[in-house]
Amino acid sequence: LSICxxxxxxxxxxxxxxxxxxxxxxxxxxxxxxxxVNIGKCLCSITTADGSALVKLGNTxxxxxxxxxxxAPAVDSAxxxxxxxxxxxxxxxxxxxxxxxxxxxxxxxxxxxxxxxxNSQMIMKEDLCxxxxxxAWVLYCDIICLDYDGNLLDASxxxxxxxxxxxxxxxxxxxxxxxxxxxxLKQKNPLVVRKHPVATSFAxxxxxxxxxxxxxxEEDLATGTVTIxxxxxxxxxxxxxxxxxxxxxxxxxxxxxxxxTRHKEVKKLIDKVIKSITPK
Amino acid sequence: MPLxxxxxxxxxxxxxxxxxxxxxxxxxxxxxxxxAAPRDPCALRPLFxxxxxxxxxxxxxxxxxxxxxxxxxxxxxxxxxxxxxxGRLLCEFRRAPFAGRGARGRPGAAAEREAERExxxxxxxxxxxxxxxxxxxxxxxxxxxxxLQDGGSALAAAVSAAALALADAxxxxxxxxxxxxxxxPPAPAASWMLQPAEPEERRAAxxxxxxxxxxxxxxxxxxxxxxxxxxxxxxxALRLGLDGCHRQYPVLRQSxxxxxxxxxxxxxx
Numbered sequence: 439l440s441i442c443x444x445x446x447x448x449x450x451x452x453x454x455x456x457x458x459x460x461x462x463x464x465x466x467x468x469x470x471x472x473x474x475v476n477i478g479k480c481l482c483s484i485t486t487a488d489g490s491a492l493v494k495l496g497n498t499x500x501x502x503x504x505x506x507x508x509x510a511p512a513v514d515s516a517x518x519x520x521x522x523x524x525x526x527x528x529x530x531x532x533x534x535x536x537x538x539x540x541x542x543x544x545x546x547x548x549x550x551x552x553x554x555x556x557n558s559q560m561i562m563k564e565d566l567c568x569x570x571x572x573x574a575w576v577l578y579c580d581i582i583c584l585d586y587d588g589n590l591l592d593a594s595x596x597x598x599x600x601x602x603x604x605x606x607x608x609x610x611x612x613x614x615x616x617x618x619x620x621x622x623l624k625q626k627n628p629l630v631v632r633k634h635p636v637a638t639s640f641a642x643x644x645x646x647x648x649x650x651x652x653x654x655x656e657e658d659l660a661t662g663t664v665t666i667x668x669x670x671x672x673x674x675x676x677x678x679x680x681x682x683x684x685x686x687x688x689x690x691x692x693x694x695x696x697x698x699t700r701h702k703e704v705k706k707l708i709d710k711v712i713k714s715i716t717p718k
Numbered sequence: 719m720p721l722x723x724x725x726x727x728x729x730x731x732x733x734x735x736x737x738x739x740x741x742x743x744x745x746x747x748x749x750x751x752x753x754a755a756p757r758d759p760c761a762l763r764p765l766f767x768x769x770x771x772x773x774x775x776x777x778x779x780x781x782x783x784x785x786x787x788x789x790x791x792x793x794x795x796x797x798x799x800x801x802x803x804x805g806r807l808l809c810e811f812r813r814a815p816f817a818g819r820g821a822r823g824r825p826g827a828a829a830e831r832e833a834e835r836e837x838x839x840x841x842x843x844x845x846x847x848x849x850x851x852x853x854x855x856x857x858x859x860x861x862x863x864x865x866l867q868d869g870g871s872a873l874a875a876a877v878s879a880a881a882l883a884l885a886d887a888x889x890x891x892x893x894x895x896x897x898x899x900x901x902x903p904p905a906p907a908a909s910w911m912l913q914p915a916e917p918e919e920r921r922a923a924x925x926x927x928x929x930x931x932x933x934x935x936x937x938x939x940x941x942x943x944x945x946x947x948x949x950x951x952x953x954x955a956l957r958l959g960l961d962g963c964h965r966q967y968p969v970l971r972q973s974x975x976x977x978x979x980x981x982x983x984x985x986x987x
């Protein structure tokens with residue numbers, strides 16, 4: 439009987455659980471799904487990319503590959519490199535995504551990631567410049583969702599952070615006599631990641647109830663979503679609330695507090711994984 | 719170059735740093751390649767296959783070859799299609815932008831899309847004889863393959879992964895299609911090699927990809943070309959490829975069996 443109700447009247451089914459302050463998969467309203475991350479040298483690392491990471495948030499699986507290339511800086515910002523994020527939702531991650539050029543959701547996610555990189559200043563573009571006006575690094579960050587079960591933004595930001603921390607750039611010098619660049623592939627320095635932003639997403643139910651880390655089913659039933667991005671000093675980097683039901687100031691404050699707690703959990707996880715792969 | 723409005727734009731042009739790497743590094747790689755040439759041509763690389771790992775797709779499979787090729791494939795069972803007639807198999811093949819060793823592939827570029835379309839057509843050719851399309855009139859079956867890392871023999875791995883995913887989705891099939899790739903280096907009297915790695919594939923004078931239905935012992939697709947040599951050489955290459963397919967078959971069957979057992983255990987729990 440309960441399974442019938444779940445497909446026929448999903449909202450009523452969910453309301454019954456939310457009244458008891460829990461969710462059908464057994465989680466509390468403020469509880470995240472099991473988060474696992476694989477960086478670089480562990481299994482499922484992409485050796486053709488300069489840095490890679492695979493993040494699983496429950497069933498949602500996102501892989502991020504970073505490739506570094508060289509280009510001339512733009513004319514109006516001669517001392518800055520480029521970071522180009524690209525979120526892809528291929529047709530294999532969920533049935534509703536069609537093959538072809540990126541749809542609305544993918545484009546919105548790419549723009550969100552670009553904003554997070556810019557606002558949190560996790561990578562200073564000036565760090566990517568090699569020679570003023572002549573040569574700079576371009577970091578192409580390709581985030582591909584392999585399995586879409588809700589909360590794409592959190593997983594993408596986490597995967598991006600993990601992959602960037604794994605990037606090693608070869609040393610590039612410009613030969614003064616010939617003016618050509620020389621790349622030394624043997625000597626690699628790790629990329630400097632200044633800040634570590636972490637995103638926390640919430641779904642709003644019935645204009646009042648906030649649940650953290652929504653699954654795809656919950657996202658479909660929700661009346662709105664909110665994503666909060668914080669960095670390690672407990673500072674707010676960005677709040678992303680694309681329409682949806684209105685939120686009171688007090689509720690928003692609750693979200694921010696939860697996001698700060700989540701940041702600590704995620705940071706601990708990343709540090710643990712990085713320590714386990716760093717050669718002693 | 720037409721602007722791609724749907725993706726964030728980076729610089730107009732960029733080159734991979736390997737282009738300017740000190741030439742000493744390139745010579746070293748060539749030497750290494752020549753030194754490794756006496757590889758056993760019939761040696762198969764270790765194959766890892768796992769079915770039933772994605773939660774959103776009806777059937778899925780992940781195949782990894784020892785040389786580093788990683789392919790993830792998802793399949794969906796029969797869905798209603800507006801056109802009358804027997805069932806259709808729709809295949810899609812995508813390369814991740816970070817899959818290649820050199821420059822990053824630009825996702826929207828025409829050349830990329832052409833290559834992907836060709837690969838999708840090849841996938842369809844290889845899979846159609848294996849699926850009992852007659853059992854699904856007016857339906858469409860969808861298969862979507864994603865190449866995460868290209869270490870050589872990518873299309874062959876994709877064929878195996880796609881067949882596994884279809885079987886995992888519960889689609890009725892005559893047999894699993896197993897893919898195997900061969901290549902022949904440019905040296906004059908060189909022999910065909912099974913499952914080339916990426917540098918060997920790049921330098922090859924002729925390449926061949928085979929898809930076989932092992933239990934029925936029927937070949938479903940042969941793709942390839944190049945300067946191979948006399949016809950007897952090609953026949954010998956085909957025989958080598960068929961042998962390779964037969965040897966990979968037990969691994970794929972075992973992975974399907976394990977996936978079914980896991981699903982049973984999860985349902986019982």
